[in-house]
Amino acid sequence: MTFGQLEIFVALSEAQSFTLTARRLGISQPAVSHALKSLETALNVSLFDRQGSQIVLTPIGAQLLERAREILGLSRTMQQEAASFRGLDTGNLRIGSFGATSSLQLLPDLMSAFHRAYPGIDVFIEEAADDIIVKWLEERRIDMGFVVLPDDRFETIPIATDQFVALVPRQSALAKQERVTLSDLCNDPFIMPESGSVKIVSALFAAAGLTPQTRYRTSQLLSTLSMVGRGQGVSVVAEMAVPAAHPDAPWVIRPLSPAHPRMIGLALHPTAVRSPAVTAFLRIAKTLRTRPRGA
Structure with missing residues (x-):
């Protein structure tokens, strides 16, 4: 063997x-x-x-x-x-990332800082939905992955504070409100994001004793943005996943009332041995913790 x-x-x-x-x-x-x-x-x-x-x-x-x-x-x-x-910083690192939040908002700064400090270490990014990242961590297919905290199955390190926001058409009455409640969102067709947040979003409504009028289910954030922009419905998304809106964008985001924050962290298998590359990446990640836009 x-x-x-x-x-x-x-x-x-x-x-x-x-x-x-x-x-x-x-x-x-x-x-x-x-x-x-x-x-x-x-x-x-x-x-x-x-x-x-x-x-x-x-x-x-x-x-x-x-x-x-x-x-x-x-x-x-x-x-x-x-x-x-021997004084040679070489090796490789495999990281699981769940879409726009970690891939577009968190990883770019992390990767830039890491490569400046350790140019000889190769980093491989594998993207998938939240539940697949968890599966890869359990199977040890990746060294670490981004997850929504808390998650007692793994050893975790908080990285970023995010929050869920309402996504509404710019021309709607909801867009004129400073804040939007989950109850407000039950008056219009609802677009349920299936790209990883569906369990969390569904739980938010259930905890409030509400049932949204789910008419559409989307697997891509761009589809959700496009449909909301055309006035086909409203949605709830993670703020960090949403690109900065152009002044002429046909959709806007509004904070939820009450606020519904979430914590994003890096997770490692609890029995995995930390390689020098993993240790170095975590050390840099702790120095670049992020907070949501406008916080």
């Missing part, structure tokens, strides 16, 4: 395709097949079930996948610690 075989095993579990795995790793498809066969022979178990052109992890394969990720993570940590001892 070699590290190369484990890397191919992990990559194959994510791509679920010999062809895609070979392309991703820059090796031949026969090399992927040979590595998997050699690993299965060494372990004396079948790691995948072949179902036509697709492959699916066997129960023991799913169990050993977590061990493989642990081993590879420890290997990377050892390499980075050795490089740090």
Whole structure:
């Protein structure tokens, strides 16, 4: 059993395709097949079930996948610690990001500061919805990820304070109000954002004993902005996810009354060993904590 075989095993579990795995790793498809066969022979178990052109992890394969990720993570940590001892800041870092809030508002400053301090460390950003980021953290596919706090499943570090706001058409009566209540938003067709905030937004209305007139469900923020701008409904979104509005934009945001803040943080698997790259990134992140616009 070699590290190369484990890397191919992990990559194959994510791509679920010999062809895609070979392309991703820059090796031949026969090399992927040979590595998997050699690993299965060494372990004396079948790691995948072949179902036509697709492959699916066997129960023991799913169990050993977590061990493989642990081993590879420890290997990377050892390499980075050795490089740090030699005075070489090299390595890599995998971060999960959930859309506009973290990818557009938080990561740019973080990445700029990190690359200035550690130009030799490669950072890979993987984007997905909130629940997928959590799944990747649990599977150790990423070293850390942005999550909405609190989250007791992980070790977390608060990074930014955000808040939910009402998104309404500029020409509507609601746009003339300084603040908008959840009850106000129940009088118009509601556009439910499905891109990760749906559980939180639904919980806000439920806690207030209200039910919005959900007529549309959108998976992209740009779709929500466009529909609200055309007067097709109203919505509730995270303030940090919304781009700065042009004076002529057909939509506006208004603070909710009462306010509904949220805290965003970086999360790590509780048993993961922190590599020097992870430690360095967290140290920089703590110095660049952000507050919502207008706070």
